[in-house]
Amino acid sequence: NVPLATVERVAKYLRCLNRLREKGIKVVSSKELAEHTRTSPEQVRKDLSYFGRFGKTGTGYDTQKLSRKLERILKAQRKWNVCIIGAGSLGSALARYQGFKDTGYNVVALFDSDPEKIGEKMGQAEVYDIENFKDVVKKKDIKMAILAVPKESIEEIEELLSKANNIRGILNFVPVTIKLKTRRKVAIIDVDLAQKLYILSYLIKRGREM
Amino acid sequence: NVPLATVERVAKYLRCLNRLREKGIKVVSSKELAEHTRTSPEQVRKDLSYFGRFGKTGTGYDTQKLSRKLERILKAQRKWNVCIIGAGSLGSALARYQGFKDTGYNVVALFDSDPEKIGEKMGQAEVYDIENFKDVVKKKDIKMAILAVPKESIEEIEELLSKANNIRGILNFVPVTIKLKTRRKVAIIDVDLAQKLYILSYLIKRGREM
């Protein structure tokens, strides 16, 4: 089993390779990949070695071939339909983020309980009534949900997600530990940006470049 | 030297302890802490052991004592003044996030180049003209900057940050690798939420609970 920290770095390498390919860069060394992802060349080679041998030309990796391999490892070669629950200031900012689309994750719907927001368009998607969550998720084959509702509403949303069999993964921005009442396996990642500031103050005091 | 992945988890444990203390919970076991942070009790004990011995009563850790210790490790016991550069949809959503204030990071200013936004109040802070960046950063003793400008504006911002000696840490949301031209050590953390979706699809396909 691959450690999660390695998977996180592989995701970073892939995002970086996407950007290099956009600029027409055909080859990248482990040193360059390390600089862009603020890791070390040894770490890059160690992480990639989990997944077998990667063809390295004299001066580095073929960016096209390496991205294809990393996409297969992360199961990212298919397109995923994603929804955002909570079309408030965070939800609407995420709906407009081009980075999701660039990586094959299409935000196809937002959900909200506020009548003023229902029917609005944000980014490429429309805001639907949370009452129609189950129907819309099925119709649009939505497999991932991003949570951006206030803390107070989390229990209702946990209820909905427990019953929506289509949803297989959750990116949670609400600062609580969510628990679903369901037997199906659902991957959950919590994001807390305040945590990043804790890490930043640690790095500042250590005088380290991260 | 403590591995970065350990520092990231310690930040997660501290955010979780903050929430438990808010609910008046006085003791927590490594099992409960692991459940809340989606790690394992062994991982919790291993991470904490980097930093010395932690008093464990028969049933677990004292939440107050443990938070104090982790705050000291992360150098989070002092208050930090933070600014956000780019008061658009992401910047304004972050300015309103209560989580920063709860952890002792005060967003005291936003900066923007759009005259329509300058002078507005977002969260607890006002939007200043980016032209006055250096003066405001000095006057308000701002040590950290969160970047939320479009890709196209990043070079101007790198210029500004290179010259602003007060700034010691950067939380970067712009999907590029930022490089500062300065000798002083500046800690930089890149955040790319699209990367989180890559990890989510990996976990879904592995059928793992994360």
Ligand SMILES: NC(=O)c1ccc[n+]([C@@H]2O[C@H](COP(=O)([O-])OP(=O)(O)OC[C@H]3O[C@@H](n4cnc5c(N)ncnc54)[C@H](O)[C@@H]3O)[C@@H](O)[C@H]2O)c1
């Ligand atoms: N993790 C982070 O770093 C981070 C950063 C910013 C915000 N947040 C969190 O994200 C959440 C949203 O923050 P925000 O600033 O966008 O808040 P907001 O109030 O602007 O938006 C919340 C939206 O959720 C909708 N809503 C409320 N109850 C609902 C329900 N039952 N079903 C559907 N929609 C519902 C509201 O109508 C509103 O549009 C909060 O929990 C906040 O703490 C987290």
Ligand SMILES: NC(=O)c1ccc[n+]([C@@H]2O[C@H](COP(=O)([O-])OP(=O)(O)OC[C@H]3O[C@@H](n4cnc5c(N)ncnc54)[C@H](O)[C@@H]3O)[C@@H](O)[C@H]2O)c1
């Ligand atoms: N990393 C992530 O996961 C993530 C998620 C969402 C958005 N983003 C990124 O965050 C950035 C902001 O996104 P957004 O949706 O808020 O965009 P936006 O257009 O809504 O906001 C950008 C703001 O920056 C201001 N600005 C432009 N040039 C400036 C300059 N030179 N100095 C000061 N202010 C300037 C604009 O006036 C505007 O208010 C983008 O780069 C986007 O790619 C990243």
